[in-house]
Amino acid sequence: MSVVPFVVESRGSGVAQQIAVPGDHPHEFGSDTYPAFGGADAAPSPLAYTLGALTACNQITAQLVAKDLGVRLGEFSFNARGDLDPAVFVGGAEGNANFEAVTVEASVETDAEGETFDRLVSELERRCPVTQLFRRSGIDYSSTWKPLPLPV
Known part of the structure; x- marks a missing residue:
């Protein structure tokens, strides 16, 4: 490709x-x-768009990974938070203008359970370009994923 x-x-x-x-x-x-x-x-600010890009890219990548794993996905819910010390950005202080930390809390309706769900999450975060931008930037990045049952 x-x-x-x-x-x-x-x-x-x-x-x-x-x-x-x-x-x-x-x-x-x-x-x-x-x-x-x-x-x-x-x-919205560019920083809000950045966090939105993170959640949207996670959802897109999850669909690709789910297809590979043969699992079904339903609705997603995300809360993404970026903690920014504006001292460099606004005040011109020495240091790093990046987020200090980014935390993602996500839930998804799925038929994936246990190891399969863990693999889904691990693989989507490995393959998601925006997640990798955050992880490789050196910030304190964390995510928590929760599986929810698919509606009948």
Whole structure:
């Protein structure tokens, strides 16, 4: 398989930006930030999008892994939290501007149990590009996954 390019094109002023995803089915979305960081909070912040990208990529990757394992998945629920010390980002202090920690709590309806569920989670986190961005960045990354029964 060849490399698949992902492209965005952006324009903005101040701290707000409009982002376009070109292609056969183009998409547009905006980005802003909290007033404490100079924004109007008129759109999600890039950091919120980053956490959303993490949960969405986990769900997509889980579908791919579930197909490989022959298990069924239903509805997902996520809570992702990123702890950021704004001293570097806002104040210019020396250090790392990255999240200090990211925690994901996830549940998914599935027929996978025990070792199969553990393998599903392990493999989806290994294969998820966004999870790997976080894990390899050196932050304190943790996740907890809970299986729920599929509705009848």
